Amino acid sequence: MTVARSVALFVVAALFEIGGAWLVWQGVREHRGWAWVGAGVVALGLYGVVATLQDDANFGRVLAAYGGVFVAGSLAWGMLADGYRPDRYDVVGALICLAGMAVIMYAPRSG
Template identity: 75%
Template sequence: MILRSIGLFVLAALLEIGGAWLVWQTVREGRAWWIAGLGIVALGLYGFAAAFQPDAHFGRILAAYGGVFVAGSLAWGMVLDGYRPDRFDVIGALVCLIGVAVIMYAPR
């Protein structure tokens, strides 16, 4: 169940961050309008990925996903935009991922 949850978080991050990046590319980089359309579709699909999490609590899922989003955004920037995080970016992302683990996977 934990592996499924992690996989869904990764999928959600790819869809949300990728969708936002496609919109960014259209607005900020002058790409074709249909690129933004693909981004909007990806952003909509993100909602479905989050909804399939095994945990039934919306607030918990979205709170934990926030940490995945932080780390995923930095990774996306590194891979696709040549961004190089500094040590504080890395520390902050690790803190967020620890928060994800505590929120989602701590024994209750």
């Protein structure tokens, strides 16, 4: 699997997971109703499916690496969907998480 395909899968997974969690949040916290919650639950399930499409067979590695994408993606989602303005520490922290993701997922390994 190419790094580009792997990164694309992480982005799609983030859209489903973060979007799903946001839909649940909107349904419950913003009182938009159970249809929003249900859509969120479906999206969260699809996130789980997309995560299995990574070529690496190590569940722990894939999910740990995805954690970095989740951190950065959550900040980006907040900016786009809720008008959140991250400060420099948010940005630096997200960049550190993405660097960690790259090391975990794409470092050359023997065997």
